[in-house]
Amino acid sequence: MREKLNSIDHFEALQDRLVSEWDRDVPTIVIPAGTCGRAAGADELIHATQQEITSRKLDGRIRLRITGCHGLCEMEPCVLIEPEGTIYPKIDPTEMARIVEAVARGEVLEDLLSQDPETGARIQKQKDLPFLKKQVRTILGRNEMLDPMRIEDYVRSGGYSAMAKVLARGAPAAVVEDVKASGLRGRGGAGFPTGRKWELLAKQPSDGGKFLVCNADEGDPGAYMDRSVLEGNPHSIVEGMIIGAYGTGATEGVIYVRNEYPLAVEHADIALQQARELGLLGEHILGTDFCFDISLVRGAGAFVCGEETALIRSIEGKIGEPRQRPPFPVEKGIDNKPTAINNVETWANIPIIIAQGAQQFAEIGTANNSGTKVFSLVGKIRNTGLVEVPMGTTIREIVHDIGGGPAGNARIKAVQTGGPSGGCIPAEMFDLPIDYDSLVEAGSIMGSGGMIVMDEDTCMVDVARYFMNFLKDESCGKCFTCRKGTQRMYEILDDIAKGSGTLEQLDLLEELAHVVKDTAMCGLGQTAPNPVLSTLRYFRDEYVEHIRKRRCPAGVCKELITYSINENCVGCQACVRACPVGAVKGREKEQHSIDAEKCIKCGLCRNVCKFEAVDVT
Amino acid sequence: MPEIGLTINGLPVTVDEGTTLLEAVRFLGWPIPTLCYMDGLSPYGACRLCVVEIGEGAEARLVSSCTYPAQEGLKVRTASERVLRARRMTLELLLASCPQSKTIQDLAAAHGVRQQRFKQEYEDCILCGRCVRMCEEQMMAKAIGFRNRGENRSIGTPFDIKSDVCRLCGACMYVCPTCQLRCTYNEPERAICGACANLTPPCIDKEQFNDMMCYMSPCVACEIEKEG
Known part of the structure; x- marks a missing residue:
C-alpha cells in the first residue's frame, strides 16, 4: 500500500526522492511486452531473462524492465539495453543467456544486431534505426x-x-x-x-x-x-x-x-x-x-x-x-x-x-495541424509498426523513408488511411502532407491513424469489398440507408469481383454511395461509402477491367483468375505435393499442369514454386 | 414559449422552441414523406425518408427532419434536387427489399420511382421501430425490442420466447407502416392475405388453424367470424 500524498509539496518530494534514488548507469534490459510483443514471444524472453539474472546472481547489478509496446512490430520480440540504447531484434529465448552475459560485461553482441537492408551494415543503437530516424516520438517514446x-x-x-x-x-x-x-x-x-x-x-x-x-x-x-x-x-x-x-x-x-x-x-x-x-x-x-x-x-x-x-x-x-x-x-x-x-x-x-x-x-507540425500523430503502418510494407511523426509529414516519407518501401517485389500502389471509413490514396499523390484537411480533400480521412499499404498485388475492388463486408456487419442498423445501403454496395462489389457485374451496376454503386453518405445519421454511415468512392475515384480502370474483360489485374479475385504452369517448370513436384485438392498433375522432371476444374485457386502452388513457373492470369 | 426564426424553402417563419423541422414543415403545409415517424411516439430517424437540406454552400447537408430541432437562422430546403435524389434512392432501396408493402409502393409511385435496380428481396419489416416505440412508450410494456446489429438486426422478444409483459394488445401491428404482421395462414409465400381489403380472412375456409396463425393465437379475425 502506498502512502497517500496530502499536498503538492508531498508529491514533489516523492518525485525528487524517486529521481535521486535512481541510478541511471545500472544496465537495464528492457523487454516490450504489449499484446503484440507477448504474441511474438515476449513472455518467454522475460522468463528466460529472469532465470539468467537469478542464476548468475546478477540481481541488483542488472535491472529488468517490462514495458508496453515500443511500436517496432517488425522486430518483435526485441530487447533494448539501457543506458547505451542497444537494440537486439527478433530474439530467441535461448539467446538470452548470451545477452545477459554481454550486458554484465558491458559488451555488444554484433551478430544479433539488426542489419541495414541495403548496405548490410550492423545497426547497434535504437535511435539509428532507419525506422526511427524521421520519427518524433513525444508520445510513444515514453513507453520504453x-x-x-x-x-x-x-x-x-x-x-x-x-x-x-x-x-x-x-x-x-x-x-x-x-x-x-x-x-x-x-x-x-x-x-x-x-x-x-x-x-x-x-x-x-x-x-x-x-x-x-x-x-x-x-x-x-x-x-x-x-x-x-x-x-x-x-x-x-x-x-x-x-x-x-x-x-x-x-x-x-x-x-x-x-x-x-x-x-x-x-x-x-x-x-x-x-x-x-x-x-x-x-x-x-x-x-x-x-x-x-x-x-x-x-x-x-x-x-x-x-x-x-x-x-x-x-x-x-x-x-x-x-x-x-x-x-x-x-x-x-x-x-x-x-x-x-x-x-x-x-x-x-x-x-x-x-x-x-x-x-x-x-511549433511541431504545421500551422493548422500542430503536434505529432501516431499511425499504425501495416500491409505490404517492409517495416510495419507504430509511427509517430509531426503533422504535415508526407505520405512518401512515411511509406518509403520510415516504412522502408515495399515488402516484396511489387510496386506500392496506394495507402488506405482512416480504417474502414477512410479512403485509398494512390501512389501518385504520396507527396500529400498528412493532416486533417488535405486527407479529406483527397477523399479519405485521418481517422484514428490506421495506414494500410497496398501494392500491385492488391485488388482495389477486393479492398472495397472487404471494408464493405466489415461495415455491413458493423452498421448499427438504425438508419435504413446505412443498413441496406452497405448491404447493397457489398452485393454489387461482390458481383463485380465475381465477374458478373455490369457497367450499369457500377453507376448504381456510385449513385448509392453518394446517397448513403448524404443520408446517414452518424459518422459511421456518412463515411461508410468512402472505400467505394475513393477507389472509384482513383482506380476506376480496375473496376471497368473486372466488368468488361472479366479480369482481375492484381490476380486476387478468385472467380476471374486461372492458374497455369509455364515452361520454367523443372518438374520438381513441390506443387504436386502442396496442392490440397490434387489439381496439379505431372511426372518428375516433366512440365506439370493444373486441372482448372479441380483447382480452388488457393495459390499454394505459386507459393512453393522456386522457379516462377506458376502464372496467374 | 420562446420563438425561433428560420427560413423554410425561402420563406421566413417562426416556430416554438423545441419544434422539430418535420413538425414545422408539415404545419406550414409542405409535404414530407415518412415511415418511421408517428404522432405520439418519440422521433427516431430510422427510415431517412424525411431528410431535408440545411445550411448553405459547402456546409449544406441532409438531416432527418423528424429528429432535427428548429434552430435560429437555419435555412431549410425540403425539396431540393439533393433531397429528392436521396429520397428516390431510399425508396428504391425500400422497394428492392419490401416490394409487397402497399405503403411503400404508393410512396415510390408518388416520387416517380418506377423501377428498382437491385436484386429483388422479399422482406416485410423495414426495422423502422414504430412497434418497439409503441410498445414501450404508449403500452408501457417493452415486450419487443431491437436485437443484433447490421444485417442481422431484427425486432422481437428476447430469445424469441413469448414475453410475459406482452398483453397481446396488437398495437404493434396496428402501427406498422408496412403492415408486416399480417395473417399469412400456413402459407408464408402467400404473404398478402387480403384480409384487410375484403375483411374475410382466407383462414376461415380452412379446417385446422390451431397453431399456424399470426402470433395472436387465436387470431382475432377468426374469433370474430366464429362468434358471428
Missing part, C-alpha cells in the same frame, strides 16, 4: 521508459508534474487557454479543436456534474495506436484526464475501452488504483479542494460504439446506437449531463502540452 504497472516509474520520468503544476497554478481557465493555444485537434479522427470542446464544456452549468470520457474503443482493422498507449502508458491518460477535469470543472471521468483489449483494461485498472492510493485521484486530490474520479467501462465490441453518441448510450447501459446531434454531448451527454469525449491519443498529448508549454507544442 516505464513499466505501466508501476506508478513510480511514471512519476520518476516526470509524470503527474503537469498535473501538480496545474493544481499549484490554480486557474482552471488557464488550462483551457493552454490547450486552445496549443492548437491540438482531436486525434480520434474528426479533428475538432480540443480546446474549443473544453471551453464549451467549461461553460455548461455544473450543478448536476459533468463527464469526461476517454474513447478507447479502437475498432478499425489494422489500427492499434490507442491500445499501445493505453497498455504502455496508462498514467498519461489518467493525468491528461485529471488536468482536463480541473480545467473544465468535470466531476466524473470514464475510460471506455473495448473488452477485446484485456491487457489495456488490466493496465488502466491498475493505473487507476495506484493513482487513487497516492491521492492523485478521488476526493481532495493532493490535499486541494479539487475532486475527480475515473471509472472504467468495457465496451462489448461494436465498432459503432466508437461514435460518440453511441458510446454514451453504451456507457448508460443501453443499446449502442447513435442519435441525432444537436443536442451535442457537450450539452447533453451521459445521463443528460454535459460530456466531453476525447480519444486516447488526445488525452496523452495533454500532459505534454502543459509540461512543455502550448507554444512549444504548437
Whole structure:
C-alpha cells in the first residue's frame, strides 16, 4: 500500500526522492511486452531473462524492465539495453543467456544486431534505426521508459508534474487557454479543436456534474495506436484526464475501452488504483479542494460504439446506437449531463502540452495541424509498426523513408488511411502532407491513424469489398440507408469481383454511395461509402477491367483468375505435393499442369514454386 | 414559449422552441414523406425518408427532419434536387427489399420511382421501430425490442420466447407502416392475405388453424367470424 500524498509539496518530494534514488548507469534490459510483443514471444524472453539474472546472481547489478509496446512490430520480440540504447531484434529465448552475459560485461553482441537492408551494415543503437530516424516520438517514446504497472516509474520520468503544476497554478481557465493555444485537434479522427470542446464544456452549468470520457474503443482493422498507449502508458491518460477535469470543472471521468483489449483494461485498472492510493485521484486530490474520479467501462465490441453518441448510450447501459446531434454531448451527454469525449491519443498529448508549454507544442507540425500523430503502418510494407511523426509529414516519407518501401517485389500502389471509413490514396499523390484537411480533400480521412499499404498485388475492388463486408456487419442498423445501403454496395462489389457485374451496376454503386453518405445519421454511415468512392475515384480502370474483360489485374479475385504452369517448370513436384485438392498433375522432371476444374485457386502452388513457373492470369 | 426564426424553402417563419423541422414543415403545409415517424411516439430517424437540406454552400447537408430541432437562422430546403435524389434512392432501396408493402409502393409511385435496380428481396419489416416505440412508450410494456446489429438486426422478444409483459394488445401491428404482421395462414409465400381489403380472412375456409396463425393465437379475425 502506498502512502497517500496530502499536498503538492508531498508529491514533489516523492518525485525528487524517486529521481535521486535512481541510478541511471545500472544496465537495464528492457523487454516490450504489449499484446503484440507477448504474441511474438515476449513472455518467454522475460522468463528466460529472469532465470539468467537469478542464476548468475546478477540481481541488483542488472535491472529488468517490462514495458508496453515500443511500436517496432517488425522486430518483435526485441530487447533494448539501457543506458547505451542497444537494440537486439527478433530474439530467441535461448539467446538470452548470451545477452545477459554481454550486458554484465558491458559488451555488444554484433551478430544479433539488426542489419541495414541495403548496405548490410550492423545497426547497434535504437535511435539509428532507419525506422526511427524521421520519427518524433513525444508520445510513444515514453513507453520504453516505464513499466505501466508501476506508478513510480511514471512519476520518476516526470509524470503527474503537469498535473501538480496545474493544481499549484490554480486557474482552471488557464488550462483551457493552454490547450486552445496549443492548437491540438482531436486525434480520434474528426479533428475538432480540443480546446474549443473544453471551453464549451467549461461553460455548461455544473450543478448536476459533468463527464469526461476517454474513447478507447479502437475498432478499425489494422489500427492499434490507442491500445499501445493505453497498455504502455496508462498514467498519461489518467493525468491528461485529471488536468482536463480541473480545467473544465468535470466531476466524473470514464475510460471506455473495448473488452477485446484485456491487457489495456488490466493496465488502466491498475493505473487507476495506484493513482487513487497516492491521492492523485478521488476526493481532495493532493490535499486541494479539487475532486475527480475515473471509472472504467468495457465496451462489448461494436465498432459503432466508437461514435460518440453511441458510446454514451453504451456507457448508460443501453443499446449502442447513435442519435441525432444537436443536442451535442457537450450539452447533453451521459445521463443528460454535459460530456466531453476525447480519444486516447488526445488525452496523452495533454500532459505534454502543459509540461512543455502550448507554444512549444504548437511549433511541431504545421500551422493548422500542430503536434505529432501516431499511425499504425501495416500491409505490404517492409517495416510495419507504430509511427509517430509531426503533422504535415508526407505520405512518401512515411511509406518509403520510415516504412522502408515495399515488402516484396511489387510496386506500392496506394495507402488506405482512416480504417474502414477512410479512403485509398494512390501512389501518385504520396507527396500529400498528412493532416486533417488535405486527407479529406483527397477523399479519405485521418481517422484514428490506421495506414494500410497496398501494392500491385492488391485488388482495389477486393479492398472495397472487404471494408464493405466489415461495415455491413458493423452498421448499427438504425438508419435504413446505412443498413441496406452497405448491404447493397457489398452485393454489387461482390458481383463485380465475381465477374458478373455490369457497367450499369457500377453507376448504381456510385449513385448509392453518394446517397448513403448524404443520408446517414452518424459518422459511421456518412463515411461508410468512402472505400467505394475513393477507389472509384482513383482506380476506376480496375473496376471497368473486372466488368468488361472479366479480369482481375492484381490476380486476387478468385472467380476471374486461372492458374497455369509455364515452361520454367523443372518438374520438381513441390506443387504436386502442396496442392490440397490434387489439381496439379505431372511426372518428375516433366512440365506439370493444373486441372482448372479441380483447382480452388488457393495459390499454394505459386507459393512453393522456386522457379516462377506458376502464372496467374 | 420562446420563438425561433428560420427560413423554410425561402420563406421566413417562426416556430416554438423545441419544434422539430418535420413538425414545422408539415404545419406550414409542405409535404414530407415518412415511415418511421408517428404522432405520439418519440422521433427516431430510422427510415431517412424525411431528410431535408440545411445550411448553405459547402456546409449544406441532409438531416432527418423528424429528429432535427428548429434552430435560429437555419435555412431549410425540403425539396431540393439533393433531397429528392436521396429520397428516390431510399425508396428504391425500400422497394428492392419490401416490394409487397402497399405503403411503400404508393410512396415510390408518388416520387416517380418506377423501377428498382437491385436484386429483388422479399422482406416485410423495414426495422423502422414504430412497434418497439409503441410498445414501450404508449403500452408501457417493452415486450419487443431491437436485437443484433447490421444485417442481422431484427425486432422481437428476447430469445424469441413469448414475453410475459406482452398483453397481446396488437398495437404493434396496428402501427406498422408496412403492415408486416399480417395473417399469412400456413402459407408464408402467400404473404398478402387480403384480409384487410375484403375483411374475410382466407383462414376461415380452412379446417385446422390451431397453431399456424399470426402470433395472436387465436387470431382475432377468426374469433370474430366464429362468434358471428
